[in-house]
Amino acid sequence: MRLEKIRNDFPFLKNNFIYFDNAASTQKPSIVIEKIKEIYENFYANVHRGVYKISTKITDEYENSREKIAKFINAEFQEVIFVRNATEGINLCSYILSDYIDENDEIVITISEHHSNLVPWQQLAIRKKAKLKYIDVYDDGRLNLENLEEIITERTKILAIGHASNITGIIQPIEKVISFARKFKDIFIVVDACQSVPHIKVDVKKLDCDFLAFSAHKMLGPTGIGILWAKKNLLEKLPPFLFGGDMIDNVDLFHTTFNKLPYKYEAGTPNFVDAIAFGYAIDYINEIGIENIYYHEQRLLKYMLENILNLDFVELYGPNDTKDRLCIISFNVKNAHPHDVASYLDYKNIFVRSGHHCAQPLLRRLKANNTVRASLYLYNTFEEIDKFINALKEIRNFIYA
Known part of the structure; x- marks a missing residue:
């Protein structure tokens, strides 16, 4: 370097x-700042709406950014959903998975989670009268996996786990936890990767989680844009999070069909300017x-x-x-x-x-x-x-x- x-x-x-203070947010390279400025000055138009040249140009840039991000985490294009931030992505997960939680089911998280990967599951457990269980840590903050078989059981429907701690910096052995959890076929696995994706290679296929969330602003990108990745087969069967423009296929007076992935989960005008700039942040990281x-x-x-x-x-x-x-x-x-x-x-x-x-x-x-x-x-x-x-x-x- x-x-x-x-x-x-x-x-x-x-x-x-x-x-x-980079665990909170990172500074931005000129290439990201200038890209935002260039869009607003030279070719700003809405995406997925117009057939005129600047609309098609910015739509292409928007989707190219999605492709860059997908490649960065070894994902498929259709599996990358733009959200406001990782917090929204995790809340989206808790909403679309809520129908799969019944009374006395279990939700497992760790005691080392950021509130964004704790409170949504806590509140879901309260609403559904489910049992919230915690994986503890040792005194130095590393996960204690000694009694994992007592915590993750056949009643566990959701495992939500952070990849790296924003307090200790520990990269937790989530591969071991995920591998153990896969013994139970009816479990959804959600990973908060906000602290890991900016610093280490994250491969969603190797991790074998179901959902993974991270934010642009922690990895040289702008604020107001984040990513929720999820397995395509799950997104196809799970319900939408928000309803409105662009997430629909056809609307009748009493029935609506929904758009293909990933647009099924992107209602309304997206934050496409910052999404495009995020792609340039990815380029910068890849160059280094x-x-x-x-x-x-x-x-x-x-x-x-x-x-x-x-x-x-x-x-x-x-x-x-x-x-x-x-x-x-x-x-x-x-x-x-x-x-x-x-x-x-x-x-x-x-x-x-x-x-x-x-x-x-x-x-x-x-x-x-x-x-x-x-x-x-x-x-x-x-x-x-x-x-x-x-x-x-x-x-x-x-x-x-």
């Missing part, structure tokens, strides 16, 4: 800010290579951990090693509130997140209410880590002066 060239592709980084991105991040993670573990005034949450882990580190400075730490870092133009990170059950399991989180991506540097560590030492000097 030519890091200097990469950093020059991101206008935001020219402000000399140190951006360590997802394996090269992960290798760079692993070097950053190793360097960050080595330095932060030498700070006796810092308490880490999660593993102390780099095994099966993304470059996400959650910590607290002893005797300092996380918001105060984040505020001082902001004063030094270092941007991190503080709070519960939309994963309160996991934080409580790790014996914390709030933490500071530093999360790095392909454009971050060792020099930035040095400045970050020095800023933490300055905070220590204030506290213990």
Whole structure:
């Protein structure tokens, strides 16, 4: 990776800010920003509606983007549904699967889930009087699979699991969980891949899940656009989520037939401008290579951990090693509130997140209410880590002066 060239592709980084909040959202390369600008200035028109040339041009770009995304995760074109974000994608799943849940059926999730992959299933269980069950974690945040046979049973109808933690960065062994769950033929498997798809190669066919959701804004793309992938045979038999324009085939006064996939699940005018820009973000990632991105991040993670573990005034949450882990580190400075730490870092133009990170059950399991989180991506540097560590030492000097 030519890091200097990469950093020059991101206008935001020219402000000399140190951006360590990539698990929340990432910065955008010029190619994505310029594409959005180009569309609005030169060939904006609605998709799937007009026969005039700019409408057909933008429709082609929209569908080309879908093709790029499908190829990126080794999926079929018809299986890629554009949604607002991963949260909407998971809620879509909970809605279309609700008819398959009866009283006393089981929904299994893990204690390490982001709220977006917890609350929809919690609320579905409440509505349907189903039993919600949790896979626990060890003290370092890694999944505890010792009693899996007691948690996933013949009564389990849905397994919803996150691929990587937004607090610890752990890449969970979801392949093992999915393989075990496949012993039961009537189970739907939903994967939250928001934290994994931007950093590692994800192959939906190898995973053998039924649904997988992720967002563009966490992988150099714009906000307001995400992906729900699902197996074609399931989408064909499951009901639509929303009703309206473009998701129909024929409408009579008392009966409607629905469009073919994937349009059956895309009612109304889609966010096609950002969907197209997302395709250009995928191009950018492919040009660098997802394996090269992960290798760079692993070097950053190793360097960050080595330095932060030498700070006796810092308490880490999660593993102390780099095994099966993304470059996400959650910590607290002893005797300092996380918001105060984040505020001082902001004063030094270092941007991190503080709070519960939309994963309160996991934080409580790790014996914390709030933490500071530093999360790095392909454009971050060792020099930035040095400045970050020095800023933490300055905070220590204030506290213990």
